[in-house]
Amino acid sequence: MTPLSKKACWFLFAVLACTLLTLSVSPWSPIVIATLFVFFVILLNGMDTLNNIFFFSIPLSFELSLPGLGEMMFPSELIALVIFCFTAVNLMAYRKLWRTNDYHPVSGALLVLWCALCYATYESNLPFVSIKSFLIFTLYLTTFYLQWFVYRKDAALKIKHAIWYYFAGLVIVCLFTTIKHASIGFDRQMAMRVPPPFFSDHTIYGTCMAFFIPMLYYWIKTSSSLFIKSFYIAVLALFGIAIFTTYSRAVWMSLIVILGVYYLLQLRIPIKKLTTGLIAFLLLVLVFQEPVVEFLSQNRSDSKSRRAEVSDQLKSVGNISTDISNLERINRWKSALSMFGSKPLSGHGPGTYQFNFIPFQRPEDKTPISVSRASDHFSQGIGGTAHSQYLLYAAESGLFAIIAFAVCILLTVREAFNLYYESTDEKEKLYIKALLGGYITFVFHSFFNNFLDIDKSASLFFIFNAGIILLAIEKKRAILLTKTTHSNGN
Secondary structure (H helix, E strand, O other), X not given: OOOOOHHHHHHHHHHHHHHHHHOOOOOOHHHHHHHHHHHHHHHHHOHHHHHHHHXXXXXXXXXXEEOOOXXXXXXXXXXXXXXXXXXXXXXXXXXXXXXXXXXXXXXXHHHHHHHHHHHHHHOOOOHHHHHHHHHHHHHHHHHHHHXXXXXXXXXXXXXXXXXXXHHHHHHHHHHHHHHHHHOOOOOHHHOOOOOOOOOXXXXXXXXXXXXXXXXXXXXXXXXXXXXXXXXXXXXXXXXXXXXXXXXXXHHHHHHHHHHHHHHHHHHOOOHHHHHHHXXXXXXXXXXXXXXXXXXXXXXXXXXXXXXXXXXXXXHHHHOOOOOHXXXXXHHHHHHHHHHHHHOOOOOOOOOOHHHXXXXXXXXXXXXXXXXXXXXXXXXXXXXXXXXXHHHHHHHHHOHHHHHHHHHHXXXXXXXXXXXXXXXXXXXXXXXXXXXXXXXXXXHHHOOOXXXXXXXXXXXXXXXHHHHHXXXXXXXXXXXXXXXXXXXXXO
């Protein structure tokens, strides 16, 4: 894009300054100023610069209350709306996703998921709640995943830039939060209160940092400058401290799972055998669920005990007898399954679990922290999650949504394994492992929490997904080009 003349730049600067002066007393002034700034960036430097600013802003964004409209994450959701408009217009105009060279089954699975959510919204018993949830998913799917397939030129490199800019913003947040937590002695009881205003919860904060542990290893191994390498090592230590002091068991476990996945990569086991083994394991657990439940019932480690050490907290993951947190999570899972059983095809509607699950709780499953009625505080959306992305999709959006989501994950992991096995470049293999490792942390964490309705985590899930799929598309395109060249040569 051709830069503006100096006269035009000064004119835009004058408009921005006047807006600052005239709207400084209005609650809408941040929106107006940010909007002008966004278009100022587009006119000067194009969409690439805006994308970098966008991903840098995501971890730094905070909740802003707007008169008559509720809350929004500012400025990330405002910029996302601009990128969505540009991407949607280009997508409809050029239909690039439907071209053979740009299509991938994962994109198809995500579009099926989108259609399933659309149908669930139509059938929802709370249409306004579901419409809002559906629009947010559409916004995230477009800005975090589809846009890379529309602007295909150097898309893989642009994804690397976007990941790095998000990381840069997250470093600032992590440094601020860690200093804040250190000032109170890294108190475990205060872990959930230090991430605001940037992150609403310590688990989502830890989840986003876990994405970057494999990526930091990749940057450390591939950095040529000693200074840059030292910087990444220092950040790895900072993230390590921050993740440990979130005291989030699911985040800790997700990092342990990465080591298991990397071990499987080294064994070079075909993905079909891995899939068969996983299915066989799940079937065995299902068949022998009574002995498994009996074994887990003997666990008495409590994560909430003030004297609980790290080993106790990790052991408490399997405590289904006395750990209130685990028991309540099981209650939410059973409620989600009951909701799915009542409306298996359409679900109850995106975003409606928090309002619908209360009557689906069984008395014997309730705990002292269970919600029994929708109070005013609860009706605002606080305290009603399913604690599982998979079960949430089943309860809210039905069978087709959960199948599409599972297929998306399985195909993405398969592509990452195949890319790693086929690559002969060590640097590329490290990058593939970094993308897969970050992606796996979220896939595992999704069994215990649901974070795809939050831009801070949804952005990382979709962009790591897109990074793997674009590498696969480029690899297949290179193979086809080589075959075509050889055929023409003969």
